[in-house]
Amino acid sequence: MRILTGIQPSGALHLGNYFGAMLPAIQLQDQGEAFYFIADYHSMTSLTDAAARRRYTFDVALDFLACGLDPARCIFWKQSDTPEHTELAWILSTVTPMGLLERCHSFKDKVAKLGDGEVGSVNHGLFAYPVLMAADILLYDSNIVPVGKDQKQHLEVTRDIAIKFNLLYGDTFVVPEPRIQESVAVVPGLDGQKMSKSYGNTIELFGEEKATRKKIMGIVMDSRTPAEPKPDAEKNIAIQLLRLVAPAEVATDLEDRLRAGGLGYGDLKKALFERYWEHFTPARARRAELAADPVHVRKVLDDGAARAREIARRTLSRARKACGLD
Numbered sequence: 001m002r003i004l005t006g007i008q009p010s011g012a013l014h015l016g017n018y019f020g021a022m023l024p025a026i027q028l029q030d031q032g033e034a035f036y037f038i039a040d041y042h043s044m045t046s047l048t049d050a051a052a053r054r055r056y057t058f059d060v061a062l063d064f065l066a067c068g069l070d071p072a073r074c075i076f077w078k079q080s081d082t083p084e085h086t087e088l089a090w091i092l093s094t095v096t097p098m099g100l101l102e103r104c105h106s107f108k109d110k111v112a113k114l115g116d117g118e119v120g121s122v123n124h125g126l127f128a129y130p131v132l133m134a135a136d137i138l139l140y141d142s143n144i145v146p147v148g149k150d151q152k153q154h155l156e157v158t159r160d161i162a163i164k165f166n167l168l169y170g171d172t173f174v175v176p177e178p179r180i181q182e183s184v185a186v187v188p189g190l191d192g193q194k195m196s197k198s199y200g201n202t203i204e205l206f207g208e209e210k211a212t213r214k215k216i217m218g219i220v221m222d223s224r225t226p227a228e229p230k231p232d233a234e235k236n237i238a239i240q241l242l243r244l245v246a247p248a249e250v251a252t253d254l255e256d257r258l259r260a261g262g263l264g265y266g267d268l269k270k271a272l273f274e275r276y277w278e279h280f281t282p283a284r285a286r287r288a289e290l291a292a293d294p295v296h297v298r299k300v301l302d303d304g305a306a307r308a309r310e311i312a313r314r315t316l317s318r319a320r321k322a323c324g325l326d
């Protein structure tokens with residue numbers, strides 16, 4: 001069984017990315033042949049700062065490796081080191097109906113967000129994004145693609161494209177199954193909305209200590225006094241985050257004390273910061289070691305790319321033959 005997923009280097013990774021995407025991927029790495037890549041081509045659709053892309057790409061590599069992704073148990077590489085993705089994307093684009101892409105929520109949302117004022121800000125890459133994603137997936141004969149709910153439609157597009165190509169040119173691609181992480185609750189951000197870098201409400205995975213403490217201490221709660229019982233304690237943002245970063249009994253104890261009354265919000269937020277900091281302390285130490293050895297990190301990605309490329313070339317050659325390019 002082949003498992004494949006990608007993550008864009010478009011900003012500092014946060015707790016939402018970690019619990020929603022990275023941790024499930026790390027836990028899946030022993031369930032089959034795992035292929036994980038840094039989707040730097042995809043990041044070009046929204047990020048045009050070259051230095052930032054380079055830095056984020058390196059940071060995503062550090063974050064993943066520090067959190068337990070093991071290059072001995074999976075193939076980990078940078079997407080643009082296997083340029084076969086772009087050739088296959090072209091081939092696939094010729095069997096992709098325009099309507100399929102026009103219906104994509106993620107494209108429609110981005111167009112709406114970019115606004116009418118900025119003519120030219122909606123680039124073709126944004127529109128073609130799901131086709132490149134289909135190429136990423138089909139190039140490795142992936143069976144299982146673990147993604148968050150927001151990517152479900154892109155996976156359906158991939159399946160449609162694979163089926164259409166197979167119909168037109170004969171059986172060439174494995175049609176992948178989505179593995180939607182419905183069970184992973186959406187991690188709330190500092191303001192209670194979904195944690196997302198586009199909302200500016202994130203707790204970074206490896207943020208700087210002082211700044212992160214300040215962010216957490218700044219979470220706005222209601223005006224009830226510490227003594228007042230809080231029957232809705234389970235809905236409190238700090239409690240929800242504590243559920244993720246603290247041992248269950250610690251989170252339950254704080255929730256019970258909040259519910260009963262007597263625990264102030266300041267103390268609760270302080271506990272959250274401490275548990276968050278402690279939870280990632282071992283990974284933070286590994287990350288610092290890795291950051292001090294960029295040559296090693298580069299080598300991990302290069303080795304991963306060489307292994308990925310061999311498979312990518314074989315599938316691409318199969319596709320080229322099927323459609324008469326070879």
Ligand code: ADP
Pocket residue numbers: 007008015016017018019020021147148149150151184185186187188189194195196197198
């Ligand atoms: P962002 O919303 O910060 O731009 P991305 O869209 O790049 O994050 O998401 C990368 C991955 O992390 C996706 O698989 C997505 O489902 C997951 N993810 C992002 N935010 C959250 C969240 N708040 N809770 C759970 N999963 C999340």
Ligand code: TRP
Pocket residue numbers: 004005006007008039042132133136137145146147151
């Ligand atoms: N679009 C995905 C996201 O933003 C990232 C991604 C690119 C991906 N190619 C992929 C995920 C292939 C799964 C499979 O989260």
